[in-house]
Amino acid sequence: MNKAISGFSKLSKEEKISWIAKEYFSNPDEAIAILKNYWNSDAKLQKLHDDFIENTITNFYLPLGIAPNFLINGKFYTVPMAIEESSVVAAAAKAAKFWSERGGFKATVLNTEKIGQVHFIYTGETSKLERFFEEKKNKFFEETESITKNMQKRGGGILDIILKDKTDLLPNYFQLHASFETKDSMGANFINSCLEQFAKTLQKEAQSFELFSSEEKNIQVVMSILSNYVPNCIVRAEVSCKVEELNENKNIDPQNFAEKFVRAVQIAEVEPYRAVTHNKGIMNGIDAVVLATGNDFRAVEAGIHAYASKSGRYQSLSHAKIENGMFHFWMEIPLALGTVGGLTSLHPLVKLALEMLEKPSAQELMQIVAVAGLAQNFAALRSLTTTGIQEGHMKMHLGNIINQLEATDEERVLIVDYFQHNPVSHAAVVEYFSDLRKVKS
Template identity: 40%
Template structure:
């Protein structure tokens, strides 16, 4: 599959649909699903949420030009904001001219938390739990035999004594190609009685943590400065200005917040398209940005040796299996367009999209300003 589609945005809508279908090798049924104006029926949404009254639609687009780890991707994006898809596609075209974006993702390790209260001696309870941890891990693995058979399941159990004298138990589990919240929530609820028998006390909350800091994704790009010029600045000037703008985000949490919002523009759009829990992704990303006590940028850019070097790292708990996806025809179609093999590959593409979105935003801000292109798209929308 080729993601480089010159002039794609100039084509009429029906032609764009046909080009995407042909490029991705969609069947005629999949093509019809893609162009359908009613992707979910009222009966479907009535099963998905409470008090359903109808279907709310958002624009479904595709970003082109992406090359990640040497492979081309058509990136489905669901967003109502003009310029996000265009910006991602433009930045992707710049990066593909110098080898594309490199990305990696950690194994799908998710953390569940068990809060143990009413302990007479939390330190003693923690010591007993640490001694029993190997046995408790094996017990936890017996509770999820199918996940274990797929190579996943519980990996470790740890305990931390809290300042208020209570105990926080962390259970780390490999959830494979699932996002993992339901699997981890079930696991911590079922293992909690075993934890209480070892520690004493009372089990309070038992739930997954959305700070998936054992499940990080990373993306990097190195761009020759001569690919960055615009009508007003040389490539060297633009690379320097982008790097300075990136530095500003490390010094100002006000700027870092907007910097990171731009990254999440791309990540959220892909997450919604593929049926992910984008709220959990957002929560985890912003918590990770503040992990050292000050809110920091999730992507940084540096200029040296005639190149602009960019990198991003953030937690991405995503899945390619589960009812959230299989119940949504458009989510299934989005994964089909991507042609990915599993959750870790989806996370690498998502990180790459976030880095590209950040590059596009910084290049616009450091150059002609964000509003010229952004408002041009708004005016086109208003004129339609």
């Protein structure tokens, strides 16, 4: 069957769904019913969601959970988390409660600089290009004033522009490397607009620069785009307490726990295979809050993982030590976030999430997100170095397995009761469920 189609984007939503159902599903009516079941009953709200992206056919729901008791810089927060993975919200909430009783989290924004680049090809003498840039640098600021004036009123704007010679990496390759302050907006559209004007100014001014030959005047702009790697937009999150205060569980010796915890972090600092999974756990907490607050979690992921590789080897983002009887656990990560613009003013749940956080500034949101990541990492490492990760995770996952089996309410009660005292695994649940059904029949 030929599944290619021309003019798909011009079809109505009903027509798109009808075509997909007929082409791809053995039971088209059932497929259509499932897709439409996820439409919002409020037509205006559904239209809002339809307009977020192209070729919308339905909504794809994620649970929005809440992790209370986050004490950050002396203030309590209830943190919204949008995520589908079992145990993440519970683990974050447990870690938040644990540290709220030990002074809470401290978070500090170290810098908020964003980066954008104009990538171009110049075939000529580098000294001439350097002279050109030195003489024309102010032009780049002047010719973006119409773009930057509103941002400047809020205390932001273009911080600096430098010329970078990258010819050691690629023949004739140069950059205009610009830094920006975008205040409470993530700033992608602002930065890209500035960069595109830089490119126009670069090419226009080159045409009239008297030192350039006719060939040198023809600068080829390859692209103008912001970078999601923001190593100077950094937030630090940390916790500390006396080692003896780590004795939440009386079955665990706090000194032994602290030493084992630190060793686990050290392994992630030197072993990339472990570091990837270690940092994925951090991102469980970070992505969930980033998504709930309408920010770009793909950009955040890319920038943070690049930062984890800044030494030339992929390493743990978090660090831990024991010093003078004190346990210290901390992390510094790059986070480019916004609390105005984009989905923050459009998506109703995003607006509620930000209101729940008491309408934070971008810097305050950076702190909250970083703390959520550190809390998640603490919870994961505590499980790994004590009971093992599967005990808690599989108990949380038990509900999903029960739903897959389509157990009755009576069977659900029996299954949950049985696995309160027995190890949870998918195979074990299926076997116990089958035994229940055999007894029943």
